[in-house]
Amino acid sequence: MRSSYLPIAIAVAVLAVLPLGTSSNTTLNFLSFALIVALAAQGWNILGGYGGQFSFGHAAFFGTGAYGMALLQVRFGINPWLALPLATLMGAAVGAAIGALSFRARLRGSYFALVTLAFAEVFRILANAWGFTGGAAGVLVPLRIEAANMQFADRATFYWLVLACVAAGLVLTQAMARARFGAWLVAVRENEEAARALGVDSLAVKLRAITLSSGITALAGGLYAQKFLYLDAGIAYGSWISVEALLAPIIGGLGTVFGPLVGALVLLGLGEATKIALGHALGGAVPGVDLVVFGVLLILCVAFAPRGLLGLGANVRRLLRRPV
Amino acid sequence: MSALLQVRGVTMRFGGLVAVDDAALDVAPGTITGLIGPNGAGKTTLFTVIAGFQTANAGSVAFAGEDVTALPAHTRALRGIARTFQIVQPFAGLSVRENIAVGAFLRHPSRGEAMARATAVGEAVGLGPLLDRPAGALTVAGRKRLEMARALATEPRLLLLDEVLAGLNPSEIRDMLPVVRRIRDDGVTILMVEHVMQAVMSLCDTVHVIAQGRMIAHGTPAEIARDPKVVEAYLGHGAARRLAGGADA
Numbered sequence: 333m334r335s336s337y338l339p340i341a342i343a344v345a346v347l348a349v350l351p352l353g354t355s356s357n358t359t360l361n362f363l364s365f366a367l368i369v370a371l372a373a374q375g376w377n378i379l380g381g382y383g384g385q386f387s388f389g390h391a392a393f394f395g396t397g398a399y400g401m402a403l404l405q406v407r408f409g410i411n412p413w414l415a416l417p418l419a420t421l422m423g424a425a426v427g428a429a430i431g432a433l434s435f436r437a438r439l440r441g442s443y444f445a446l447v448t449l450a451f452a453e454v455f456r457i458l459a460n461a462w463g464f465t466g467g468a469a470g471v472l473v474p475l476r477i478e479a480a481n482m483q484f485a486d487r488a489t490f491y492w493l494v495l496a497c498v499a500a501g502l503v504l505t506q507a508m509a510r511a512r513f514g515a516w517l518v519a520v521r522e523n524e525e526a527a528r529a530l531g532v533d534s535l536a537v538k539l540r541a542i543t544l545s546s547g548i549t550a551l552a553g554g555l556y557a558q559k560f561l562y563l564d565a566g567i568a569y570g571s572w573i574s575v576e577a578l579l580a581p582i583i584g585g586l587g588t589v590f591g592p593l594v595g596a597l598v599l600l601g602l603g604e605a606t607k608i609a610l611g612h613a614l615g616g617a618v619p620g621v622d623l624v625v626f627g628v629l630l631i632l633c634v635a636f637a638p639r640g641l642l643g644l645g646a647n648v649r650r651l652l653r654r655p656v
Numbered sequence: 657m658s659a660l661l662q663v664r665g666v667t668m669r670f671g672g673l674v675a676v677d678d679a680a681l682d683v684a685p686g687t688i689t690g691l692i693g694p695n696g697a698g699k700t701t702l703f704t705v706i707a708g709f710q711t712a713n714a715g716s717v718a719f720a721g722e723d724v725t726a727l728p729a730h731t732r733a734l735r736g737i738a739r740t741f742q743i744v745q746p747f748a749g750l751s752v753r754e755n756i757a758v759g760a761f762l763r764h765p766s767r768g769e770a771m772a773r774a775t776a777v778g779e780a781v782g783l784g785p786l787l788d789r790p791a792g793a794l795t796v797a798g799r800k801r802l803e804m805a806r807a808l809a810t811e812p813r814l815l816l817l818d819e820v821l822a823g824l825n826p827s828e829i830r831d832m833l834p835v836v837r838r839i840r841d842d843g844v845t846i847l848m849v850e851h852v853m854q855a856v857m858s859l860c861d862t863v864h865v866i867a868q869g870r871m872i873a874h875g876t877p878a879e880i881a882r883d884p885k886v887v888e889a890y891l892g893h894g895a896a897r898r899l900a901g902g903a904d905a
């Protein structure tokens with residue numbers, strides 16, 4: 333039983349030593365950013381991958397976590413170490429509320445996806461207009477480098493903090509997948525009617541899932557705010573994070589523990605590599621080229637690896653093991 | 657002896673169509689009770705009302721002496737009512753064992769116990785060798801057994817079987833009869849919808865007949881086979897002969 337956590341320990345150990353191999357700030361920033369997206373995607377994967385409820389609007393939770401983190405510090409003077417869990421809870425509360433509204437109304441499939449998208453857009457427009465959130469100018473968290481202030485002189489330290497959250501997300505996902513709640517969530521995804529016949533309260537299961545899911549994605553948002561110390565509505569509630577949180581698990585492997593992490597690293601890694609390569613070749617940045625890479629990856633996955641890279645890997649291993 | 661299940665005055669309309677019309681029936685504990693009737697008579701609809709999947713326009717359902725009419729399906733499952741689906745509804749992406757375990761989790765919150773329970777129930781209904789297969793890969797007969805296994809894994813007091821023999825060949829049917837009987841012998845009361853008359857005749861203690869939404873007769877299988885109302889409902893002597901032939905077998 334315990335050995336099912338061994339792959340998590342190995343993956344986290346490998347990721348933990350990465351900063352030792354580089355002193356480049358650009359690389360460390362990229363790695364931190366990729367792990368933040370991976371964490372947001374882990375949140376999405378609970379509801380979308382395990383629960384089969386595809387959200388197009390996880391930006392609503394990411395943004396709430398991000399704004400919560402920034403505003404609790406800037407407007408209320410709350411210490412970031414306290415602000416981060418509070419921002420996580422705020423995101424979870426928003427998730428629970430959106431879940432209660434849409435799941436009680438029996439929304440599923442594309443209707444649910446569109447409603448979440450609409451919520452995220454409404455939040456973006458509100459945050460852009462409201463003075464409290466800094467409006468269109470955004471909100472700046474003052475620079476004060478101090479561990480007690482969750483701002484570190486060494487970029488690797490913040491990377492390790494993000495990695496610790498990703499590790500917690502992996503352990504939580506694995507524990508959930510093996511628990512009764514995970515089995516019920518997957519049952520609801522596979523066939524809600526049959527699940528109810530077996531005593532599963534499908535509404536309660538979906539509400540728990542969206543609360544957990546949005547909390548994790550909000551935590552990623554909070555880390556994002558603290559990493560870059562600046563937010564505006566387009567960053568916090570922008571559709572970019574809804575898209576990346578959903579693409580990473582699809583490309584990595586829906587409803588698997590490692591899918592979001594693998595997907596986020598591949599997605600952002602290839603996007604970044606293409607940006608750099610094309611930048612060199614053409615002598616200037618090509619805006620939006622990473623989106624093209626995301627699109628191509630998605631098409632390739634749908635065509636050749638419908639169960640994601642992890643599913644593809646499992647198939648290849650099985651082929652190799654098969655006696656000739 | 658008071659009935660385990662008491663259905664009173666249940667009416668279910670779909671638009672202008674009255675699928676179930678003022679239906680009443682009792683199921684005595686420890687019995688296998690049959691519910692038969694022509695296609696479209698309202699049998700499945702009555703099952704969905706009993707199990708809490710549809711709210712009837714009128715009437716009440718009482719289970720173990722308590723009114724459960726207002727309870728949702730999952731709460732009725734917790735009380736001890738389990739159903740199978742006429743159109744099988746496997747969790748196609750999961751293994752057979754995981755499918756059954758979803759049911760077992762209801763009363764065994766720990767994974768180890770739920771899995772052990774799932775294995776035991778799977779073996780009892782003859783799915784032993786297939787437990788690690790994906791449920792989507794099962795044959796029709798396998799899927800019917802899976803429906804039963806999953807429902808049984810919730811450890812019900814009343815099991816509603818909706819045509820679990822439909823689509824099986826004669827030898828598969830012969831294999832299933834002792835399985836159903838053993839479930840009853842283990843203390844589970846069964847209400848079964850079935851078109852396979854030979855099975856109804858050999859398994860059921862009591863049979864209720866529904867036609868065009870109305871309960872038209874009930875009695876022992878032999879009494880039902882002789883009942884002219886029933887013969888009429890099935891429209892023609894072919895049905896009467898089948899019933900009589902089944903009773904002799």
Ligand SMILES: Nc1ncnc2c1ncn2[C@@H]1O[C@H](COP(=O)(O)OP(=O)(O)OP(=O)(O)O)[C@@H](O)[C@H]1O
Binds near residue numbers: 698
């Ligand atoms: N959800 C629904 N909406 C509209 N009509 C329905 C619905 N469910 C059942 N019906 C209709 O109600 C009637 C009874 O259907 P039901 O499925 O209960 O019959 P049945 O006795 O189970 O038949 P069979 O032996 O073919 O399974 C049929 O005319 C059917 O078309």
Ligand SMILES: [Mg+2]
Binds near residue numbers: 699700701742
């Ligand atoms: Mg039917």
